[in-house]
Amino acid sequence: MTPGGQGGWSAWPAPAKLNLFLRIVGRRPDGYHRLQTVFQLLDWGDTVRLRVRDDGLIRRQVAEGYAVPEAEDLVVRAAKLLQSASKTSQGADIVVEKKIPLGGGFGGGSSDAATVLVALDALWDTRLGEDRLADLGLQLGADVPVFVRGRSAWAEGVGELLTPLALPPAAYLVVDTGVSVPTAELFQAPDLTRDAPAATISDFVSGSALGNAFEPVLRSRSEAVSAALDALAQLGPAALTGTGGGCFARFGARADAEAALARLPPGLRAWVAMGVDVSPLHRALSAGRAGNG
Template sequence: MSPPRLDAPDSAPAGTGWSRWPAPAKLNLFLRITGRRADGYHLLQTAFQLLDWGDTIHLRPRADGRVQRVNDPGYGVAGPDDLVVRAANLLRSEANVSEGADILIDKRIPTGGGFGGGSSDAATVLVALNRLWRAGLDEDALAALGLRLGADVPLFVRGRSAWAEGVGEALTPMALGPAFYLVVDTGVSVPTAELFRAPDLTRDAPAATMCGSFSGLVPGNAFEPVLRRRAPVVDDWLRRLSQLGPAALTGTGGGCFVRFGARADAEAALAQLPAGSRAIVAGGVDVSPLHRVLAAGGA
């Protein structure tokens, strides 16, 4: 199956009772590994930038308690095993909810690209169904549920661009200011666990400070040299993008980006890429589009 379009339009689910909720992508502006915990988990430092581009989750409550994904988003995961279904069932159980939900995903974020698509989709389901089901859980409780689903889920539950430490769950909101990103899907997806096991991965980088990172003194992604050696297409893309500006890898996937101060500059850079490139211009935001919808009263 072909990958989803990065700019795919929203679908219009058949029937009544549907609501529409954004699930934004993220970038890791840098990522370093400073050590390991006793349980083997790696200790990270990163700055998460939320974007104004991502997936859309459509939800429709059901009275019969059943939770189901009603479409095939194309990433090869069966409905009952999908993180969005697991998120809904976890919320149902923890909040003692009797209702169920239909879930439809408009997929734009490439799977395995390091843009946080699966985590964001799950977080949106938690946050939106908490409201639709009137479950009454606060943000801390939802973030704790999210952490049981994945390390990046709390970021999207809290909905603020942030400095992160620990395994990525210790979040401090950051005001990163206006920025526009040329985002590229290289098509490379390597299992995160495999990258963390790589013998050439640097695991003892010195700890940075928020001030140092924000001023650009802590560039780089610990996984970039590993991926460049293992996936020549990533190396090729980073070389190409470096001609347009400071190019970087995001997360533990093959996704790359270049930061610009103005949308026009990012659009001009996009126009210089080869025809058929899987690329898009997205704006950085300090507050998640999901939380803007919540603040406005719902979808």
């Protein structure tokens, strides 16, 4: 299957995500932290453009504003990983058009990598299947599998044990503070709570305020994050997403979120996005098409 026309470029969505809560409930024997979270996929994100090559090369073309070094780029690593696992002789040209802020906790790099795995599996006709692609994604990062599977979900383990959730319709006012602290540094913070009691899906559904374990850590380290959370809290339930400096507030309707956006203090980079249960990537895949371009 070659959405967008054989031999040409095709455009594939790479949606952002929010962590509606995030807690650490212990450590595994290998030292990794055991997490609990809910991933909410959004209708907004990056675009990954792909073109199949018949010479086996993986070539990245850098779009304006994209500053990730090629050796560290998850999209290149994802393409090569799929190429190796499937033993295909095909290659690809890749362009990522970024909208998701880097380091904000919105899952941009992970989503881009997942889109490469899912889309090239279709374009190359390698047919590895969702489970195998999710396993490959986990080799690239803990957040990649949720984007591969394409469903908003309850997550445990390091974030890879997923239970799809049908979440209530919601609009999110999202703020990028521009603050990015290395994830490893945050996990090593002495004031991080690592042994919170385990929650259940029922706890989340009941509306329990489960919080984000990294919020007090980031508040103590960044006036910008603290100020953004305080400003959002004046408008609706505010929270930190992931381990970055990104924040959000939830509203029942887009009009309410847009009204709140207009009331934010000047100078904050903010926008409104809708929550979705099924990824725009998977909607494109199911329809057998992606955008031309």
